[in-house]
Amino acid sequence: MRYAPSVESLRTHEAPAWFHDAKFGIFIHWTMASIPAFAPQAGSLIDIVGENPLDFQRLNPYAEWYWNTMKIEGSETALHHAAMYGDAPYEAFREPFEASVEAWDPAPLLDLVAASGARYVVLVTKHHDGFALWPTGVQNPKYPGWHTRRDLVGEIAQGARERGLRFGVYYSGGLDWTFEPRPTLGIADLFDTVPRSGEYRSYVDAHYRELMGRYRPDVLWNDIAYPPGPGMLELFADFYNGNPDGVVNDRWTQPGTKEFPLPLHHDFRTPEYTQYPDIVARKWEATRGIGHSYGYVANEDPANIISPGALVQSFVDAVSKNGNLLLNIGPKGDGSVDPRHEAPVRALGRWLAINGEAIYGTRPWERAALEAVDATDTIHQVRFTRGDGRVFATVFDTPAAGPLRFPGAGMPPFVRARLLGGRAVACQELGGEVVVEFPAVEESPAHCLELEL
Template identity: 45%
Template sequence: MGPRPDSGNRPLADRGGPTVPAWWRDAKLGIFIHWTPASVPGWAPTEHEIGPLLASDRHNPLAEIPYTEWYENSLRFPNSSVSRHHAEVYPNRPYADFAADFRAGLDTWDPQDWARRFRAAGARYLVLVAKHHDGFCLWPTAVPNPHRANWCTERDVVGELGEAARGEGLRFGVYYSGGLDWTFNDHPIGSPSDLFAAVPDGSYAAYADAHVRELIDRFRPDVLWGDIAWPGNRKALTNLVAHYRAVVPDGVVNDRFMPHSVLSGALKNRAAAVLINGGARRMAQRDRGIVPPKPPIFDTRSPEYSAIDRVSHTAWESVRGIDRSFGFNRNSDPAHFLTKDQLSWSFCDVVSKGGNLLLNVGPRGADGRIPDPQLTRLHWLAELLDTDADGIVGSRPWVTPGDRGGGREVRYWADRGNVTVAIHHPGPTGSLELWDLAATAATRVRALGRGEAHSTATATTGPLTIHWQGGGDGPVALFSVSGAVAARSGLHPERAVW
């Protein structure tokens, strides 16, 4: 499927590139997969989500990061929670040893099972971490690591999962950590300024470029997902992205390929580090998560453990784990996982503002199995999307994302000339005035999923009232409204932000 014209979705800094393809805008749900040697110990502190941690005044907050995939970096802080745990459970064992356990676990890994489960959950695309910050590659690369021998899998995890995903009708993308590789630069990262200062220099830029070109040419990924930064300059990045667009014309590039040369000059002195750390703290307080700076070339934005508060004309995806980590964390308690209410409503909120949800799954490192608490959350998404996938998949933002009405939160999005209304905590029976919608003689309301619904209005210019019954006690109820107008602007639903 090729790109279709989609005004308003081409980043201003990348006007020469393609528009964001329809398949990505239609998808609404993607699955991120973090599965690395760090999944073997699978442990991180759980006291804070990443946003509140970075917003705090804690010294070296990243030493206590809740992400298990950062296990190797956390070990470099002798007093960190991970170091204390490691000393107790794995005394004197270096991180690199976990690769052998990880490789052994591949014997029981079933990529077809993963793909079937992700498709059943309602996902339309996957993004697999092909190489995270530890530098370990999940394919038998022809570009060997010069610092750690055999630092990759013999089994082609990337290729096999890509084939299984596409066999289920899913798009398949790859994540590559261009900004960090701890086999090239193992400087401890405790703060945001450390993060960017730790981007390797020297031969690493050519190494990373060769890796990504290999991934592009070998696997033709539908999504090219970078992280942290890009070690080369803007010219090198432009050439790389041009190669990707030539090979995958309807592919998507995320917003984390910031050329390192743009950042490196600002990180040479202590005063700059203080400014960067203070700025990062204020942004985390404002955004309640991580919002990457805009690079010169990108297609989609990727707020992390965060979302946006308005309809966006730029394509975006909300990126987060099912608990407080991306990688598998055996330290997570039930309270650290998204509840059914949180997951269902946050998904509706993202869709109403024109975004996708890229929800992470973290398989176990020892056997490649997806833990039951994560499978439960995938089942919850399947229930929501099974209500009426056609009312969600392929939708676009309406003229407003929604507000509170009658004490309940409401979200709207446009679906082929109709308006889908999502009501939070509806109860099995009830009614609600929607002040954003006005009825006409042609207005009809249909309950999506179980139950029945109808509408009433005292006048064609008055608020639309939805009545429902028999809808169960789920956290969200969805209704399709046809023939209504936007009460505040007079616009018809088909005038949505397409």
């Protein structure tokens, strides 16, 4: 069908099957801020915002916000910048970044993405600093030539597709510090710094259309907001008409419009560093970094890095509730990845190699969760998915060998059970419970039981 630039027409578009099936994507935040690679280590952004909603930016743990945070007098980032770089402007990081980019080999990064088990990749093409990672033909009227000489977007798009991955583009439509250099301090003034001029709106529209025409993305992942005025619905319609299987996220709010803060249209929601407590009918995608930042942080507290076990369990929880996971990798300035960040990514890939049947191509079951009790009376969280006449019960952590008891009322009627990566397991109904004879197995963050209906 052809989509018209109207809310009624666009809302007939839904997240396509591939996006439901994929479950897992890799986000890549690689900006000039990876050269200073610094951020305060005061906790997670959610906690910091909760404690300091009006001036949380001075403690912002997101390294990619360096240019904003360094402008806040007395902030840790401002003090760090003065000590390390004196009065050098943020723009001074451009040439070191460009020099690193010239020598970069994309294969190791893309091989890591493929090894993770991800089915799609979303690349930051322009973050809030306005620096484009492709040699755009759209001139920045405030900072002429504000883009990489090398086509990082094109090379990553090509490499991703060569590895069988879908490709998407992140673009900061809501903030661009080359158009609006005032620093934002907190929640109250965040949307006040969204550029609202017709010049900026035309610039953003031209960038998006260039990205769509040149790189054919499957995902348009906008951030913060979209400049107010006409043209957004036309952009969506043209995107869908060129790629009916494309998807757009939910961060397209237009400040100053009567719909604000809700977007006029989206295919999926994007909770950040949090997840929904139960099944959500509309598709969603949890997004988070491996630590407390998306951009690379050289001074990162190791305690902030998610463990392989916590990553697997968080991912399974999202999938059971109709969500995907978009997990961020933040390369260093030279494009390499911190080994501490590689470890959980590769661990998730190894887990998926065994248990992918319970993830890829599945849909939520009637309920997302319940608890099971093992032979030592230890309680284990369980998450459910379904597909192809089967229900998968993914048991968190490693139960003790012996009877694993599920509440009978919460289980599907099944005829046999099998442990993915293992063998069939005996099961019976006993005293209102379903009892599975769980075998002795190696330790794992989660074990998947296939229940044949």
